[in-house]
Amino acid sequence: MIGNGLFRNASTLLLTFALAAATACTSADAADKEKMMGLLKGVAQEQGIIGAASFDAQGQLALPQGYRQWVFIGAPVTPNDMNGGKAAFPEFHHVYIDPASFQEYQKTGKFRDGTVLVKELASVGAKKGASGNGYFPGRLGGLAVSVKSAARFPQEPGNWGYFDFSGEKGALKPSAPAQPTASCAACHKANAAEDLVFTQHYPVLRATRGK
Numbered sequence: 001m002i003g004n005g006l007f008r009n010a011s012t013l014l015l016t017f018a019l020a021a022a023t024a025c026t027s028a029d030a031a032d033k034e035k036m037m038g039l040l041k042g043v044a045q046e047q048g049i050i051g052a053a054s055f056d057a058q059g060q061l062a063l064p065q066g067y068r069q070w071v072f073i074g075a076p077v078t079p080n081d082m083n084g085g086k087a088a089f090p091e092f093h094h095v096y097i098d099p100a101s102f103q104e105y106q107k108t109g110k111f112r113d114g115t116v117l118v119k120e121l122a123s124v125g126a127k128k129g130a131s132g133n134g135y136f137p138g139r140l141g142g143l144a145v146s147v148k149s150a151a152r153f154p155q156e157p158g159n160w161g162y163f164d165f166s167g168e169k170g171a172l173k174p175s176a177p178a179q180p181t182a183s184c185a186a187c188h189k190a191n192a193a194e195d196l197v198f199t200q201h202y203p204v205l206r207a208t209r210g211k
Contacts (some may be wrong), residue, residue, distance in 0.1 A: 008098045011177045013048075029171050043135075043181070046115065047196065048153060050147065050149045050151070051098060051100065051101065051113075051114025051115065051116055051147075051149075052064065052070075052100070052101075052111075052114070052116040053114070053116050053145075053147045053149070054096035056175060059152075059174040059178065060176060060177050060179075061145060061147065061161075061163045061175060061176055061178070062174065062175050063143070063172055063173065063174050063175060063176075064116060064118055064145060067096050067098075067118040067120075068096070070092065070096040070097060070098050070099055070102075070118065070208075071096060071097050071098075071099055071102040072095070072096055072204070073095050073096065073097055073102075073202040073203075073204040073205050073207055074093075074095050074201050074202035074204060074205075075092050075094050075095065075137075075204060076092075076093050076095075076198070076201040077092045077093070077124065077135055078090060079124045079135055080124075082085070083119065086134065090123075090124065091122055091123050091124060091126065091141065091142075092122040092123075092135075092137045093119045093120070093121060094119070094120040094122060094137075095117060095118070095120075095202060096114065096117070096118045097116070097117050097118075097205075098115065098116045100112075100114075101115040101116065102208075105205060105207075105208070105209065106208045106210075107210070108210060109191070109209045109210030110195070111148055111195050111197060112148070113148055113149060113150055113151075113159070114147075114148065114149065115144070115147070115148040116147050116148075117145065117146045117197070118143065118144075118145050118147065119141075119143065119144040119145070119146075120139065120140060120143055121140065121141050121142035121143065121144070122137040122138060122139065122140050122161075123137070123138035123139050123141055124136075124138060125137055125138025125139070125158070126138070134195060137157065140170060141166070141170045142164075142165070142170070142172075143164075143165040143166060143168030143172050144162065144163065144164050144165065144166070145162075145163045145165065145176075146160050146161065146162050146163070146184075147160070147163070148159045148160050148161075148195070149161065153178070156181060156185060156191050157181070157188070157189045157196060158185075158188075158189070158195055158196040160185065160188070160196050161178045161179075162178065162179045162183065162184035162185065163176040163177070163178060163179065164179060190205055
């Protein structure tokens with residue numbers, strides 16, 4: 001597992017440097033730049049890299065690294081004591097989007113192919129604080145990820161794949177398979193405001209959409 005992780009990180013680093021070199025080409029080198037970009041896409045597909053997501057040969061998504069340095073877009077919470085003691089998701093959802101996809105969303109108001117959303121779960125902790133009574137995050141206890149990819153999820157609604165990295169006692173799994181369509185996509189399709197994403201709960205996205 002460590003060896004695979006190092007190989008994946010090295011591949012990603014190599015692609016990053018190559019992409020930077022391609023971007024730096026002048027207009028006079030347009031043909032070379034196009035050729036290099038095509039090569040980069042081919043290598044990325046071969047290595048299972050889609051945007052900020054990395055897949056292994058079995059189609060499992062690797063646990064995203066460094067997501068806390070991504071763009072934080074919201075933290076909805078549905079506590080048990082406001083849902084008859086039986087909330088479907090009785091925890092905070094700290095939601096992040098990869099920076100490149102956030103920049104694209106700012107420009108177009110659309111989630112690009114390759115968008116990665118990370119949902120970090122935190123329990124409801126204390127209900128009293130210096131600012132008054134309320135709901136305050138407690139312990140971290142899980143992680144869910146969604147990836148938009150027409151190539152990898154052509155039959156899924158909106159081309160979104162959903163992954164659960166939550167393990168036992170708050171531990172996170174190093175990789176995860178895509179969940180069945182009925183597990184997540186159906187609810188997102190019925191209730192999410194935009195492209196199966198709950199943008200109605202993410203003020204950061206709403207404030208920057210299409211600017």
